[in-house]
Amino acid sequence: MIALSGIERVYRAGGETVRALRGVDLTVRAGEYLSIMGPSGSGKSTLLNILGLLDRPDAGRYLLDGRDVTALGDDERARLRREKLGFVFQFFHLVPRLSAAENVELPMMLAGIEPAERRRRVARLLADYGLADRAHHRPSELSGGQCQRVAIARALALGPAVILADEPTGNLDRQTGREVMAALERAHEAGAVLVVVTHDPEIGARAHRRLRMRDGAIVADTSA
């Protein structure tokens, strides 16, 4: 499904260079559930952004579904993000002026799906994530856990093959965090690859395969 080899990412900020990733190799098969843990600044987010085609490596090769996507142009990457990838962020990143339903509808709108079909799918997704009675609420009227579930529904709207979550529970209390993880895991059970970056050992332990990073490298890769 995913094959990274020799991935390097170097940040140059004011004369200083930071090697955020130092030759990362990683293969992920279909249906896997990974967690990535490690100290702050170890390169977890950088790795996730490269996996998500939001960022480009400075060296190395990235195969997604057997296709070399390392050197793809911006438009093609945007299309792949829409068709294959789903993102969940620590700060939810809901559009504040849009209702829960409209936020979930966004990816379908970008994909050019018909309004009637969109409404049907949005209703089902919201119901699936226990948000049916919150459809017309703005993010400011929702709790953190509800916001993150809206974000998860949005990430799953087009049935992605890979779900990338960067500290999805980082902003939630423990109990809510567990609920959100359960929501993500349901998508994984439906067949998607799930990659979760987390600081929380309890959450990290839920994954079947656990990566540990330090100083831009994967230092441990254990399967349960």
Added chain:
Amino acid sequence: MRAADTVRFAWGAAAGARARTAFTLLAMAIGVAAVVAVTAIGEGARRYVVAQFGALGTNLVIVLPGRSETAGAMPGVLLGRTPRDLTLEDALAVRASRALRRVAPLVVGAGDVHVGALRREAPVLGSTAELQDIRRMTLARGRFLPAGDPRAASAVCVVGATVAAELFGGRAALGEWLRVGDRRFRVIGVLAPQGTSLGFNTDEAVIVPVAAAQQLFNTEALFRILAEAKSRDLVPQAKADLEEILRERHEGKRDVTVITQDAVLATFDRILGALTLAVGAIAAVSLAVAGILVMNVMLVGVAQRRAEIGLLKALGASAAEIRAAFLVEAALMAAAGGAVGLAIGRLGVWLAAEFFPAIPFGVPAWALVAAPATALATALVFAAAPARRAARLDPVQALSRR
């Protein structure tokens, strides 16, 4: 993304930033309203002048002494030589043209007009019976100068409404005598008030037979020959006839200028039309100012919506789609501002028409199209840079919390 969705999304974004949108919309509206108001004033002036000419009759053909290429500009004076005078005999001779319906000689001077102890300076016009129809004069009382031999200096006159009122007060002027210089005239007619037409106020004038005026001012020369063509189509023929007849009478010299009302009208029409266009363009500069505002407001919007833009990119929006969303947002604001501006402008024109009913204000059709179109184009031009900035945002940086 479907076009309808892009519009809906952009509309939501504009509505979401109410203060910013209202501000931009207002700036656009003011620009459009300014164009509408200013061009309406210009168009009002043009229509006013055209109507004034129309009152004189568009079949009017005027002969001036002296040759001039630019109709109306004091001929002869510009050329630095005294032209040969037009005479009463010239005026009588041109009656031979079959394209002309009427011909009236015109002598103009200033005279001291006395009635008893009252005295008033007034323009004195010397002409013939034909003047009444050529200049569309109507009488309040009595009759106009009698038809007959124009060489006869009969002692009768027709007075303007103001002259009658001021010199005769409440008394009936008709049948009374007045004195101009050292000559006495009997009032046989009083003109109805006509107002000013092209700088000539007949209300204040005294009209006497042309021969009497020539004696009064001790001159053989005519100020003008006024003629009326039989129809508008015959105006060019009339002009040619006048030039030919007068050339023959003046030993083959082309030393007169023939102005047709149509040509003067067309010139004024053109000048005032161009002027309206120019002031409209100047008013459109305010739209450029609004454009700069659009750019700033959009740049602020892009900065405030960084995370949203990053998210859209993460969700798979292409750079073109993001650019389109911002351009459509600017276009929507311009369109709404244009609509509001048209309404404000037309309201202003309506108010102006209430206060100055004499001027036929009216927004020219081109301004109604050009003003909002300029607003739209300006908005799109000035939104281009912010939209491009949004489209080029790096998604990772846009999504990172700072």
